[in-house]
Structure formats: structure tokens, C-alpha cells
Amino acid sequence: MQQAAVIVKDAPVTEHSAPVSPTQRVQAIDVLRGLALFGVLMVNLVTEFRVSVFQQFLPPDPAMPWIDRLAETFVTAVLELKAISLFSLLFGVGMAIQFEHLQDDPSRLPLLVRRVCVLLVFGVIHMCLIWNGDILTEYALVGMLAIPFLYFPNRALCAAALGLVVLFVSLSLLLPQGYWPTTALLQQQVADANRIYANGGYGDVLRFRVQEIPVLLPLLAYIAPRTLALFLAGILVWRSGVLRHPDRYKPWLLCTTVSGLSLGAVLTFMDGSGRALVSAEYQPWLTLVAPLGPIALASGYASVLLLLLGFTRARKVLGIFAPLGRMAFTSYICQSLVFGWLFYGYGLGWFGRLGAARTLVLGLAVYIAQIIVSEWWLRRFRFGPIEWLWRTLMYGVRQPMRLRKS
Numbered sequence: 001m002q003q004a005a006v007i008v009k010d011a012p013v014t015e016h017s018a019p020v021s022p023t024q025r026v027q028a029i030d031v032l033r034g035l036a037l038f039g040v041l042m043v044n045l046v047t048e049f050r051v052s053v054f055q056q057f058l059p060p061d062p063a064m065p066w067i068d069r070l071a072e073t074f075v076t077a078v079l080e081l082k083a084i085s086l087f088s089l090l091f092g093v094g095m096a097i098q099f100e101h102l103q104d105d106p107s108r109l110p111l112l113v114r115r116v117c118v119l120l121v122f123g124v125i126h127m128c129l130i131w132n133g134d135i136l137t138e139y140a141l142v143g144m145l146a147i148p149f150l151y152f153p154n155r156a157l158c159a160a161a162l163g164l165v166v167l168f169v170s171l172s173l174l175l176p177q178g179y180w181p182t183t184a185l186l187q188q189q190v191a192d193a194n195r196i197y198a199n200g201g202y203g204d205v206l207r208f209r210v211q212e213i214p215v216l217l218p219l220l221a222y223i224a225p226r227t228l229a230l231f232l233a234g235i236l237v238w239r240s241g242v243l244r245h246p247d248r249y250k251p252w253l254l255c256t257t258v259s260g261l262s263l264g265a266v267l268t269f270m271d272g273s274g275r276a277l278v279s280a281e282y283q284p285w286l287t288l289v290a291p292l293g294p295i296a297l298a299s300g301y302a303s304v305l306l307l308l309l310g311f312t313r314a315r316k317v318l319g320i321f322a323p324l325g326r327m328a329f330t331s332y333i334c335q336s337l338v339f340g341w342l343f344y345g346y347g348l349g350w351f352g353r354l355g356a357a358r359t360l361v362l363g364l365a366v367y368i369a370q371i372i373v374s375e376w377w378l379r380r381f382r383f384g385p386i387e388w389l390w391r392t393l394m395y396g397v398r399q400p401m402r403l404r405k406s
Contacts, residue, residue, distance in 0.1 A: 025326075026243050028309050031318050032302060033090050034325030038367055039083020041335055045363040046075045046356050048133040049339040052193035053216070054186045064355075071356035077268055081294035084135065086302055088227050091139055092146065092234020093243065099150045100238075112150070115394045116143040122333075122390070131336040132209045138220050138227060146231040154239060157232055164229035169291050171222060173284075181215055189215060197344050198351040205344050226291070246310035253303045253310075260300025267293030323374035330384030331370050338366060379403075 047056050060069070098115065102108040123136030149157055181189075189212065196208045242249040270278060271290035278286050308314040324331055341347035342362075354362070377384065381401050383391065392399045 027315075027319065027322050028243050028246070028306055029090065029093060030322035030325035031309060032086065032305055032325065033328050034321030034323070034371075035305065035318075036083050036086040036090060037324060037328050037331060038321075039079040040087055040332070041367055042360060042363050043075055043080050043083060044133055044335070045339060046072065046359050047080070049131075049343045050350075050354055050356070050359045051352055052190040052197075053133055053212070054181075054189045054193070057186055058183070058190065065357075067357040068355040071360050075356070075360075077272065082264075082297045082301065085226075085230055085294050085298035087135075088139075088230035089234040089237065089298065089302065091143070092231035093238045094234075095143065095146060095150065095231065096235040096238035099235075109147070111394060112147050113144070115390075116140045116147070118390055118393045119143065122386070126333060126336065127213065128210060129206065130333070131340055132212055132216060134336075136332075138224065142224055142227045142231060145228055146235075149232055150235060154236060157236055161229045161232040161236065164225045164232070165292070165295070168223075168225040168229065169288055171225070172287050172291075175222075179218055181218070185215070194352050198349050198353070200345040202344075202346040205346060226295070230295070242306070246306050250307070250311065253307050256303040257300055257307065260296045260298075260303060262300075264293050264295075264297030264300055267296065320371060320375070323378045324371050326378060327374045327384030327387065329390065330386040331374065333386055334370070335366065 047053065060072075064072075095112075098112065099108070102111060105111065117140070119136055120140035123134055123138075123140050127134035127137050149160060152160065192208065193212075196204050200208065237243065240249070242252070246253065267290055270286055271293060275283075275286065305318065309318055343349070343351040345351070374384070380403060382388070382403060383399065383401065388399055388401055
């Protein structure tokens with residue numbers, strides 16, 4: 001496939017580089033991705049755009065109004081780490097679909113590598129110039145590690161995913177002392193953020209954003225095994241056929257719903273307000289297993305949605321999230337642009353001035369607007385703008401953008 005070597009301005013679209021028609025798409029994936037993006041938006045907005053990303057690692061403000069405390073509790077208990085876990089799982093599904101789509105293409109491996117390299121470029125630009133809470137860079141780097149696993153048989157892939165989960169939950173015991181930033185450093189970062197993000201111009205915000213990245217790196221490295229494990233789990237989910245034929249897996253989905261939601265809820269409660277109920281001798285064990293809570297809840301969320309989509313009339317309502325799921329990349333970047341302007345000093349400067357409750361309302365309004373815009377856009381075009389650019393750069397072939405009129 002010689003077109004993949006360079007960008008060819010008007011090269012013909014081949015069988016492998018041609019876009020999948022809307023009728024061939026698995027709607028459940030788009031719906032799941034669209035809903036996962038809601039959780040990602042709310043978590044990012046409440047914990048990272050509104051205040052410093054490091055504020056969540058410090059004790060809460062005792063003078064916080066009850067409505068804001070309730071909003072923060074909702075985000076922490078229901079969405080935080082759960083939405084991004086589901087998003088990571090779906091990224092693995094996407095890798096598996098791309099791998100399968102290119103199965104007869106002799107340039108499959110170079111194209112897959114090129115795909116994550118382009119994503120890495122997008123991620124670095126996003127992290128440095130727009131918002132350093134970016135997840136694209138980590139997805140690209142971990143995605144590079146995941147590519148060889150696409151060639152593994154299912155048993156080996158399952159063993160690797162389980163091994164990575166064990167590694168992830170063990171890190172709390174394996175990390176050396178001093179790995180995490182000190183409380184004093186976190187407090188200083190929060191104070192600097194409150195001063196610069198709220199009042200600084202774009203240049204000031206840009207310099208401080210880049211200065212924050214080294215402090216964020218330990219967290220990004222810590223979650224990398226979990227991210228890779230979820231990518232591999234997503235590959236397995238796609239290979240299982242449950243997304244294409246949920247009717248064959250109804251008992252399995254019911255079991256995953258019950259076990260995922262119940263186990264996840266228990267672990268989330270015990271890791272939060274329920275930790276005081278655990279005696280000191282069992283605290284290390286709780287610390288060890290607590291990171292499994294978000295993963296369990298994410299699997300429960302996904303199973304519930306698949307059941308609703310496959311076996312109830314709710315699929316007609318849930319279908320409104322599918323266009324946003326198809327444009328998740330574009331929507332994610334647009335969220336950063338909009339919220340950067342709203343919260344940073346080069347825009348409206350709302351940083352540190354909005355409570356969590358009002359911020360959730362703002363996030364809901366932006367999310368609804370994105371649903372409407374995505375549906376309008378995809379009536380006219382095949383891809384979101386950034387999805388189109390990503391695909392064009394991956395294949396080296398200008399992708400067809402406009403939909404043909406019937």
C-alpha cells in the first residue's frame with residue numbers, strides 16, 4: 001500500500017482506507033463512547049479546569065457549601081476513574097477493529113504504528129498548547145505498547161491483561177518513598193495555579209502549563225499499566241463478539257452487570273467514607289484492592305448499557321449519544337478550547353470562582369450543545385474534523401469528507 005508512505009493530495013481511496021459506512025458501524029460502540037465522554041467531561045471540568053488538578057489531592061475545604069460538596073461527591077463516586085476506564089476500554093476496541101479491518105493489507109503494521117504516532121503529535125500539541133490534563137499522549141504511548149498484543153491469541157492476551165492489573169494494584173506497595181509529590185509542593189502548585197490561571201495572559205498560562213507537566217508525570221506513569229490492561233481488555237471484548245451480537249451474551253451481560261456494579265460500589269464506598277469502618281490490620285489490603293473499584297464499575301456501566309441497547313426500547317433514546325461518540329476526538333479537543341477560554345485569564349477568568357454544582361450545570365449545557373452539533377455535522381459529513389485529519393494522516397490518502405446526497 002504505497003499511499004501510506006506519504007500524504008498524497010488526491011490519491012484514490014482504497015478498499016482498506018475507505019471509511020466504514022454508517023450502516024456497518026456498531027451503534028453500541030458509538031453510544032458507549034458518547035456517554036463515556038460525558039463522564040470524562042464532568043470529571044475534567046470539576047477537578048481540573050475549575051481548580052488546580054492538584055487540588056483533589058489536598059484535604060477538602062470545610063467551608064464548602066453543601067451543594068458543592070454533594071456535586072463533588074457525585075463526580076468522585078460515580079464518574080471519576082470510571083468514565084476514563086470505559087473510555088480506555090473503548091480505545092482498545094477501536095484498535096482491535098482497525099487491526100481486523102486491515103487484516104489483508106500488507107502495510108497493516110506500519111499503518112497501525114502511524115496511527116498512534118499521529119495521535120501522539122495531536123496529544124503533545126494539546127498538552128502543551130491547550131490543556132495539560134491531556135490523555136491523548138498517554139493513549140498514544142501506551143497504544144504503541146499495545147500494538148504487539150494485537151497479534152496475541154486470546155489466552156495470552158487475557159493473561160497479559162490480568163498480569164497488568166496485578167501490577168497496577170501492587171504499585172501502591174512497590175513504589176519507592178518520595179515517588180509522589182509532597183504536600184508542600186502540591187500546595188504551592190495550587191497557589192500558583194490560582195494566581196496564574198485565573199489572571200494570566202496566554203503566555204503566562206502556557207509557561208505555567210508546561211511547568212506543571214513534570215509534576216503530573218508520576219501520576220501518568222502510575223496509571224499506565226491500568227491503561228494498557230484496559231486496552232487489552234477492549235481487544236478481547238471486540239473479539240468476543242458481544243458488541244456485535246449481544247443477544248448471544250445476555251446471561252454474561254447480566255452477570256457482569258450485577259457483579260461489576262455491586263463489587264465496584266462496595267470498593268468505592270470502602271475506599272471513601274467507608275474506610276473508617278475497616279480496622280487498621282485490613283487497611284493495607286483495602287489499599288491494594290481499592291483501585292479495582294473503578295474498573296469493576298466501568299464494566300458494570302458498559303454491561304447495563306449493552307443490555308438497554310440490545311433488549312429494551314431505551315435504544316431509541318440512547319441513540320442520540322451515537323453521533324457524539326463518532327466525533328469524540330473532535331468533541332474532546334473542543335471541550336478543552338471552550339473551557340480554557342472560560343476558566344483561564346486570557347478568557348473569562350472563571351478559574352477558582354465557580355463551585356462544583358454550578359460547574360456541573362455548565363458542563364451539562366456544553367455536552368447537550370455538542371450532541372446537537374454532532375448530529376447536525378454528521379448529517380453532512382462522514383467524520384468529525386479531527387477524526388478526518390487523523391484518518392487522512394494515518395493512511396496518507398485524503399479521506400472523503402462530504403456525504404453524497406441520495
